[in-house]
Amino acid sequence: MLAFIGRRILIAIPTVILISIFVFTLQHLLPGDPILVMAGEERDPAVIEALREKYRMNDPIPVQYLAWAGAALQGDLGISLRTQQPVLELIGGKLPVTIQLAVMALIIAILIGIPAGVLSAYRKGTWIDWLANIVALSGLSVPNFWLGIMLILLVSVKLGWLPASGYMPLSEDPMQSIKVMLMPAFVLGTAIAATLMRHTRSAMLSVLKSDYVRTARAKGLRERVVLVKHALRNALVPVVTVITLLFGELLAGAVLTEQIFTIPGFGKLVVDAVFNRDYAVVQGIVLCTGIAFIAMNILADAAYRVLNPRMSDQ
């Protein structure tokens, strides 16, 4: 397994280099002189000169890239123009908030998506299957920021059940923290639940047709045992890898969800950075999410091999 992971990491290196080139190129998309834009509205000559020196703007572009990538390799992704904090520190500080939101969203998605997928496959062609499919398709079609707005209107404004915004660290008051995060997590989890439902249904449909399920039934096992112990256990193998790959979707969804519920996480950092023209932060975020996504892909492949021993022979 270690050799497999090592091989996958080696294969990923060119991709990471390409992502870094792409992220580096982003600053050259800025109209005009990127340094003037980076220097902010004041355009202090000292700042401009310091930035020119720092980014080696007078050097050829490949040299500039190597200098930037060398610093990035040592964890130096630059300084936020807005907060004057190192970019990596800024991203690291916001991550726990988004991770809590993402984990809660994923739990909600699993609790809804997997049972709905199993039931839909088991009752294929009935009204339950039809309803589950319609709900899943609706979940994929509804813009989550609108769902968030509607839930705030109904649950917070009209019913007053849950707070509409805010954040409480888990370490300070766990119950309040979960309560505050419940509605955003539900909003973020909706599309994920729909995706999980579709994958579970498709995997269950194929497993339910297999010989070992037929054998288990022929042996006279109870239907619930057949369904959970024999069918679901095998159907979950591809679903688990899908869950790992949903990481990107969770992060992207978090951008809008955190914006609506004013949660001070990674997603809000992206939007604030964009509007404050804090380009180093935007670059850092794209680079970090890219690398994290590749790491999740490797993890998904490894999980698939652990769960499906037949893959180990290949």
Next chain:
Amino acid sequence: MTAVVDPQVLADPLPPRRRNRAWEKFRRNPYALLGGAVVSFFLIVALLAPILPVPGPAETDWSAVRKAPSAAHPFGTDEIGRDVLSRMIWGAQASLLAGVVSVAIAVLLGVPLGMLAGYLRGWTDAVISRFTEALLAAPFLILAIALAAFLGPSLQNAMIAIGLSAMPIFIRLARAQTLSVMTEDYVESARAVGIGHLGLIRRYILPNILPPIIVQSTLTIATAIIAEASLSFLGLGQQPPAPSWGAMLNIAKNFLEQAPWMALYPGIAIFLVVLGFNLLGDGLRDALDPRDT
């Protein structure tokens, strides 16, 4: 999320008889027809916007600020007295245009690159594939936000950003389909009789990889419409006072208690049009799936 067509599905070319069968199958699928009807409805509304009997989208009426739905304003008015229905009708143009143009960008750039990788293989394939993986590594919306941020906020730049972010899906799909078609006997025969590279691509490969590209395009339009609405919601898409569903929701969230209708209708419109494209895409996929004929 962008729904992705299984590269193994639809690998076979479509002979005329199966094309008829696909159309028959599509015609018998009520969901696909419903999707087609919803999409057609929004298309017609968007095209007829200039001649529909509604006030102009920027026309303000200070005596009717944040008025609830009534006979004069069926969907109510917004914070400066503009008719919400009118802004939604004109907003349909921005949303549909963004969906179609960004997918056109993704297809026009992605399909030739994917075909090139699948046709030439070797180093070309390796370089294009690594490039695709790098683009796929950044989450779709984050990539689009970053591009829109650097290009500057406008509907045009949002479409470019969404198109470039959606491109890798088409590179992958076209590459997989080309690789599959290249192993077919008729391609071998065409090569044997001396048909050149361009002729082979134009007459044999392109027509046979089109069905999955069409299905993927339909599903990606749905994703692109949500992405445009998301970017406009964040202020990175259509700029005010031009109407857009996402930008309308951005303003509406500040008036939830006083004027909930401002948020309700644009959201329903996005939901319906995206659902329409998803139903249409699913229907096309089912109709064109060779494994199920």
